[in-house]
Amino acid sequence: MSGLILAVVVLAAPAEAAGTTGFQAVDISGSGGVTLKANWIAPAGPGRHPVIVFPSSWGLNDVEYIAQAKILAGRGYVVVSYTPRGWWFSGGTIDTAGPLDLADLSKVLDWTIANTPADPARIGAAGISYGAGISLLGAGADPRIRAVAALSGWSDLVYSLYSGDTRHQQSAGLLSLAAQLVGKPSPELTRMLGDFSGNRNVEQVKDWGRIRSAGTYLAAINANQPAVLLANGWGDSFFPPNQLVDFFGGLTTPKRLELRPGDHAIAELTGVLGLPNDAWRSLSEWFDHYLAGQSNGVESEPAVQVKPLNAAAESYPDWSALTGTNRRYGLGRIRLLDGTGLLGGAVSGGWSKRLPADKDTVAGGGVVLLTNGASAITGEQPSIWLPFVDRGRAGVWAAERPSAVQHLRGVPKVHLELSGAARTGTLVTYLYDLDALGNAKLITHAPVSWLDATSSVDVDLFATAYDLPAGHSLTLVVDTTDPLYYDENAPGDSITVTGGSYLDVPLG
Structure with missing residues (x-):
């Protein structure tokens, strides 16, 4: 599945946008000197610009966001996409949104500020799936991140693996397969996946998952006060939405929760190809207000936006409504x-x-x-x-x-x-x-x-x-x-x- 999506994205890669620098492939030194493969694009005009950093999804690489990066650069953003450690041609081994991945994200921010026309006071992080999880966790670890858009992400990895005290077989199996095909699993990841499938050392696996859950760092995220957009599918078989409802309720930051029909990353898929897409439109409007400072009314709209499975879109001031x-x-x-x-x-x-x-x-x-x-x-x-x-x-x-x-x-x-x-x-x-x-x-x-x-x-x-x-x-x-x-x-x-x-x- 991941390889197919990547192939489609590459085939659909857009021509360079007028008024931008064009795409540049770069190597960024992550934590411990690990090389992270990346690309960036920026507006061609003078001055400093707001920034969006995209960590790629599980099993994909920095090419994933090339269509949206072009669009966003045309809207005035410096856009940096990178392949997290352990995937494709990036160095190191897979850390599964752990401490090394968060240190890498901060290193990417350092590089972006030093090497692009980035405004260090206006930095956002976003992504789909794995990129969403790293971005959301990063908002608690690095106060420079002022806005987040987490699409098809998670806030509780333990719930994602064990909701109802039941191990999720198919979703975990696909994650493991992708890691073996296009990644370099760390010994820790290999051990955790083995324990999970073998139903061994359950508390150790859960402890490993808690370290990689944004809900564990809710207080830090609230202290940093980034604006947080969460968007998922009702039928997400990797990260069922209940966890986000609980996490959303605990946020005291500017926030929005959007839920649409579909499974994991399906609602965002056409946007990855550069086609019109509701989730990506929300992402753009979110960053336009909270990073670019546009008065587009996002801050005054109802915080919960849903598209029911068989009805027209609805909005509510909060989940209880x-x-x-x-x-x-x-x-x-x-x-x-x-x-x-x-x-x-x-x-x-x-x-x-x-x-x-x-x-x-x-x-x-x-x-x-x-x-x-x-x-x-x-x-x-x-x-x-x-x-x-x-x-x-x-x-x-x-x-x-x-x-x-x-x-x-x-x-x-x-x-x-x-x-x-x-x-x-x-x-x-x-x-x-x-x-x-x-x-x-x-x-x-x-x-x-x-x-x-x-x-x-x-x-x-x-x-x-x-x-x-x-x-x-x-x-x-x-x-x-x-x-x-x-x-x-x-x-x-x-x-x-x-x-x-x-x-x-x-x-x-």
Whole structure:
């Protein structure tokens, strides 16, 4: 995937912009003398100009941003793009947004101030994915960074790897593959990836992730007061958006949160090619105000901007205004006739549903990058035919069909009471929009695992914004395995969900 994107970017590389210096390839000495491959472009006019530094994405290099660099240079910015250590032709080994990467970012700022017409008082950092993470972390480490635009980034690497105490298999596997193909993994990274996949030394892996999480340095970021733009996809299978909601709430800086349909880096992809793009337009306007000093009104716009999965764009002053009122749906007794329970009404007891702990169903979160990426392009959510869900392997609960549209906004939450559960186990919950013909569109999902004996579990589904049409049924499916995730189930075990279980849905 990364190599394909890079090839497209290279083929789409623009001609030099009129009124700019043109692109210049340079070597920048990073921390410890490691060579970082880079390029830069600047306005041709006299004087000092605001700066944007782009660390490249995981698996890509500084060529990634060449189309946007040309556009931004034409708007008056010095733009420096560089390949982080350990990738492609840069020296060193991959530090995974660790202390060496942050020291390198500061070295790039030093070089930029010394060697380009940069205004040292007006420096921004931005990027997609890995570049977003380094930029956001850098805003806490280097007070010279006055504005950040983090596109498809993370604020909590531990959550990204282990949300719901469940290891994310496909996303971590792709990151590992890219590192092996076009990078030079450090011994530490190799060890951490091995421990992650082998489910060993979990606390050590989490400690490693915390060091690489902007949320760990929230106080430092707030102290430095950069203007922070966060933009992600609802269906980001690498960095699910819940972590950004929490991080955004803790920021006391000028800030904005934008969420759009799509998977990891999909919402920004056409902009990488130099085509019109909402995420990149937001980035430009953000820097135009907070670096270039333009009075474009960005600072007075609502701080939360969202494009729901199937509705027009919306804006809110904060996240709590988006989420509205919570509604609780009790999970009811499974009917013998159709193997489905009622979702709704008071929380009830006196029933149970046994699930085999090692059997999958057609309910699923899809394939990393591809499923939610395709849905962003087509405008259609991934779907299944609900009658194909094996009721011997899954619990299914369907709500009564409302007479008016229901606006789901925020983080749905599921509480499941368990009976006789094994010491370790995993459940995966899926929330669907079910029409009258049995077609079920995925609204959101999330896994949950436990590593000690428990009588109940709580799972925060991934944040969503979706309009449930009138006459459609909100439907919950619970099974025990999904190819997106490693599970903690032992073959032959079973998990029994019982009365007292419920779903909480935020209705805007």
